[in-house]
Amino acid sequence: MAEVYQKDIQLDDYSKEDLVTFYREMVKIRKFDENLIRLMHEGKVSGFYHSGIGSEGLSVGSIVKNLRDEDYLYYNHRGCNQKIAKGVPLSKLYGDFLGTVEGTTRGLGAGIVHSADTSRGVLGQAGTIGSQFNIAVGSAYSAKLQNTNRVTVVYFGDGAASREPLHGSLNWAGLYNLPIIYICENNEYAISSRWDETHSVREHIADWAWGYGISNCVVDGNDVLLMNEVTKEAVDRAKRGEGPTFIEAKTFRHRGHFEGDTYDYVDQEELKDWKENRDPIKNFKNLLLENNICVENEFTRVDEEVDQEILEAIAKAESSPMPDEKRIYEGLFA
Amino acid sequence: MAEVYQKDIQLDDYSKEDLVTFYREMVKIRKFDENLIRLMHEGKVSGFYHSGIGSEGLSVGSIVKNLRDEDYLYYNHRGCNQKIAKGVPLSKLYGDFLGTVEGTTRGLGAGIVHSADTSRGVLGQAGTIGSQFNIAVGSAYSAKLQNTNRVTVVYFGDGAASREPLHGSLNWAGLYNLPIIYICENNEYAISSRWDETHSVREHIADWAWGYGISNCVVDGNDVLLMNEVTKEAVDRAKRGEGPTFIEAKTFRHRGHFEGDTYDYVDQEELKDWKENRDPIKNFKNLLLENNICVENEFTRVDEEVDQEILEAIAKAESSPMPDEKRIYEGLFA
Amino acid sequence: MRKITMREAIIEGLHEEMERDDQKVLFGEDVGKFGGINAITRGLYERFGGERVFDTPIAESTIVGAALGMAITGLRPIPELQFGDFVGIAFDEVFNKLGKWRYMHGGTMEVPVTLRAPIGMAGGAGPEHSQSPQALFMHAPGVHIAIPSTPYDAKGLLKTAIRDNNAVLFFEHKLLYDTKGEVPEAEDEYLIPLGQADVKREGSDVTIIATALQVQTSLQAAEKLANEGIDVEVIDPRTLAPLDKETLLSSVQKTGRVLIVHEESKTGGSGAEIAAQISEEALFDLEAPVKRIGSPDVPIAQSLHLEPYYRPSEKQITDAVHELLEY
């Protein structure tokens, strides 16, 4: 059975700078998201949006201190959390929502899905969730063959985990002993379906990986430090040539599946509990306060800096033009 | 980890009639196969053939005493073992190879793949091996919804087990608690690839089922009685509404993947061992002799009867006409 | 007659057919309690219970494969794909299994599956949630393809599809869900046979053959052209397989000028086969080349700003008609 990853984390092992970085990145993701929703309400955004609020800790913890620009990442369709944590410029992400040429797609638009930034190893996403499982093992094979020690990380939801390609992917990953990390963002719901209504597992989704002989565990995805630690171990393992890891990280959506979703299919008490007691940012901030690592106005300053950064990014994205019709005929072939 | 199914079988628990039936059915399958190969050499057979010689015990044991006509069966592409054990008339199977209208496809031809006999619950096969995983859960759902207590059994090789649909299928089977039995005929090779060169498992293929919370085990597929027992337990479990079972049955091909295959990629000593020491028919016969259940000439009589039955079936199939061109325009739509 | 939306018409059709007998079973992602992401399965779970109306895991090839397994064992499954684009991940099941299982196993089994799938560009859903994949299945022996353009047709075709003993792919354009049209009262049951095109507007100068949303666009264009004294006939095949060649060819005979309009990309679209049939069987009726309008042969951009450059427009249609009349 998948074990629940526990670790007695010593805050002393972290520099203050790193801790503040974790905070800053989480706040950046949340504010990015809140501002995007505002832009949606202003009618400026193309397509639908799946807010990533509530699971910032998962992406920041797994990525910020563990992955380099050259490591490969396939994000999931919830928020822009992983892309931001991996360093894709905010203006480019806003550009993809606003359809301006500032976007990574130079004006085609991308929404969450389909932005890419190869300079940061962000290789895109498949609109058919779960299809990345196949693609990701290819990148991992590539790294292995080219002896680069690059790690591939693939993010996906509990729902996506039920797609058939997972089997082919885990089998390849184990068989060729690939440097790949599967991070299942289990927020308990796939649109309206609770994961235990659509998944047959021994106990955890991570148990599926067990049969392949792949390292696996379950972890509190809303604990940014725990996410950092568990991913670090996986990254090190991959770099040592010891193969894949499957991490099931538990979290919860603060908002509905898409903006506009009534979100009335979840237990409202449960939702309230997650928002009030298990918010990754709030809890991490309290941890730093309680341990006297930061004082309140340090956070205020970070918040203001991030606000500023975001407004600038939006301004940059918004002031950039939309492409004309010709754009759609560009770039089909290399 | 999947357990190796063991059972101390008392021969007394079986009637002599049943034991002789097991023998007869295994011999029928082997002789069917040998005669088919002869017909191939005579140039009468369309398409390729994957001989099932060496794993007769697996099909006879799992099917003959356990499945009724109304139970659903999806066979695999190796030999006609499961179809014969389920009672599809031999003349119809030969007809499918010879392309005469005696065949289940009334002259379209079928080879191994694509014969069907709904009166015996034989629902066909997919030319893309492993695609039955999806289809089979549908039939099992059907039985459940219609309260029929029919069991669905799906056969597949070790190679087919690596197809992606297995994941979707096991998940459905466990989730809806379906009356379905997965029988993996692990003969160690998929064409030229040894299973441990293409499968990442903890120890057994059956371990893949473990993560879904599905009952699973590994069994000596060449022991007809053990196959009977292990399948009986699975069938009973399914009928009691206790859901799916995954059985990995170990066996080996006596011949190459297809007729004409050099079969030089296997260890010749290993092959010899399987042929000489682990032949399901030879061993079962010896068991009955050693325990004084039968004497040699009883076997001889059965053999002769089967020879006769087969020659009659071939004669019937061969004397039936091939269809004319019009046949291909029949039956596309209901 | 009352006017209802295409969504309401489909919901009614599903309720009526589910009611007729217990063999009907409906499933897919979020189709149960949630009622479907397009609210098309609303009320079915409550009425027919969780065994006949159920949510599945996100596993499209399993959904379609299981539908086949149900169909050959006595059920009449009505699976839903959340987006039509996902036929790609269940392609073998749709193309090679639903269509061929009966035939290739000798012709005794029946495959009464109605696979519903919403298609089309509908507001920034991007390259993998906006496609119109129907044309691919014209090349698939053994499947029927229905693609309604009005609430009336949607209900009538859907009911026929569900009662048919063969696989029917039922493509619903998302932008049509909220369009209204006349539909008889629930008690006045009607069915529309597969393989019967409908002349949505009679005319004598040019024949427009259009499907789904493009039927509506073509009718609007026809109105405009009527003001100029150009009399356009608009025909909706309603099913691409079987294809009602007779109705199409007799219109061509009358007008001698043909424009085909569809939303799928032009190359290899349904217009290719239709144009080929016309050039094979009615060449000498033609007074002008057979014109086709489809979306461009590039993936569909996600930006709402660019989407209009993909979707066949009224202007493209009127321009094309003018061109045809120059011959």
Added chain:
Amino acid sequence: MRKITMREAIIEGLHEEMERDDQKVLFGEDVGKFGGINAITRGLYERFGGERVFDTPIAESTIVGAALGMAITGLRPIPELQFGDFVGIAFDEVFNKLGKWRYMHGGTMEVPVTLRAPIGMAGGAGPEHSQSPQALFMHAPGVHIAIPSTPYDAKGLLKTAIRDNNAVLFFEHKLLYDTKGEVPEAEDEYLIPLGQADVKREGSDVTIIATALQVQTSLQAAEKLANEGIDVEVIDPRTLAPLDKETLLSSVQKTGRVLIVHEESKTGGSGAEIAAQISEEALFDLEAPVKRIGSPDVPIAQSLHLEPYYRPSEKQITDAVHELLEY
């Protein structure tokens, strides 16, 4: 010039390209030590080792998906599907991912994948191992489609495909593997550009457009017809995408009569798009309807006895040409 088989030509092409640089990686079912079920990858494992030439599990969508993941990270993968029919189980990967990944992610990545797949009826392999699925991908933005008919073309196109920075689907007709043809010595390297049709036989009375095995059948038919004094031109597009429309149209202009012959089933086959383009752009050059010959619109029976009723025959071709000349 030396004569070698198409199998030998493809093997040579693969060896030469694998040799050029280490980024090429070749994989699929039984392609390693075993050398491929059609013996097309013979010798590669021994020469380039088990990391660059490797056997995969039986998992076609993983094979193609992984190829994409390799391609966008610096490799030039050459995956094999054991049978072309299996594009159905990797359809989304081929249709929506290989072709669109670059475009839909903004156009910076490259997808140099050459996906090889044997196609066609070749002796009782039945409905799921005999198909010719190439036409489907004419509707897929972003992929190229090569379909050679001679050893010379196979080698030249394959080498171009492997060097191309886009996805190329490379369809090899199984019955052509053992056919011989002239191919320059290994040291005389040549490449054939994608998008360049080849006039396999010049003629002035009728244009036959054919692909794969049907090029050979058409050439044989043309010989027969020549004896009757009928002068047939046979054109092999060689790639269906890009399609060399110019060569096709200028032949039509010359002859005024067109027959399209292919092995995939007629409806929705590649002939549909080709005929549609002709009726759109060369209508007034035509003196007779555009005829198409494809296999019947039913699954392919397994019996060898019935296979000939599916495969387009010399007689069908000569009959069709006679018909065309009656106009």
